[in-house]
Every structure is written in structure tokens, then in C-alpha cells.
Amino acid sequence: MVGKAANAGVARGCVGASNLRRRSDEDGQVLVLLIGFVLLSLLILAVVMGASTVYVERKKLLSVADGAALAAADTFALADVEAGSGAPVPSLDGGSVRGSVLRYLSETDAYGRFDQLTVGGGTGSPERRTAHVELSAVVRPPLVNFLVPAGIPVTVFSDARSELRR
DSSP, X not given: XXXXXXXXXXXXXXXXXXXXXXXXXXXXXXXXXXXXXXXXXXXXXHHHHHHHHHHHHHHHHHHHHHHHHHHHHTOOOGGGEEOOSSSOEEOOOHHHHHXXXXXHHHHTTHHHHSEEEEEOTTOBOTTSSEEEEEEEEEEOOSSOTTTOTTOXXXXXXXXXXXXXXX
């Protein structure tokens, strides 16, 4: 009995030593996985923040373009109203539409809110009925500026038309 107990104790000691040796070989592997997970999470966070910034700035620019189109659609004069077979129709001039858009942008300080804001060539009223507005700006997303130092160009289009009713 004594011999068996002694052998069992030695066997247990050997198993404990091999477990101890195996644990020391694996020390720090969880830390590497944790660091990798944190870096991957930060990368995903940066991409989501950048995409959200571009989306929100595009929506803001679209809102400004809508306001400019509405202001430009109201630039007709009563002398410019064309009487047709139906209801009278206001007639717009492309130059006055563009001038109205530029005036709206300066009055609302849009040039201060957007980086490199420009009025596109599609701004005007080619068919003399609808005010077309094209605005472009550059968005600089946070945390990833080193990847896109020139920024991300965003262009929006908006249309507005005045209707005369009795």
C-alpha cells in the first residue's frame, strides 16, 4: 500500500509539472488576442465615424442646396409670368437663378460652414421653369485624415419650381 501511494504521488507531481510547463508556454497569448481585438475595434470605429461624418455633411449640404433652390425659384417677376392655355407659369432666367443661389449662400454663411464650397455648372434654369442647383464641397472625416488628406468631395443636386394658383 505504501508503494502504491508513493507512486501515485509521484505521478501526480509529474502531471502537475507538465501542466505548469504547458501554462508557461501559453502565457501572454490572451494578451495578444486582446490587443488584436482592441485594434480591430478601433479600426471599425474609425471607419464608422468617417462614413457617418460624410453622410451627415452630405445631408447638411443637401439642406443648403434645397434652401438655395427654393430661394432661386422665387426670383421670377410678375412681368415674367407666361400666360398659357392653363394656369399662368412663372418664367425663370438662368443668370438670376445663379445669382440668387450665390446671394443665398453668402447670406446664410454657407461658405464658412463648408470646406471648398462651389456652385456647380448645372445651376440655372435651362427650361426656364425649374431652378436647378448643384453644390459641391469637401468633407474631411475625423481620425482618417491621413488616409484621405485632400478630403472626400461631395456633390448634391436640388430642384425647385414655383407654382401660381388662385
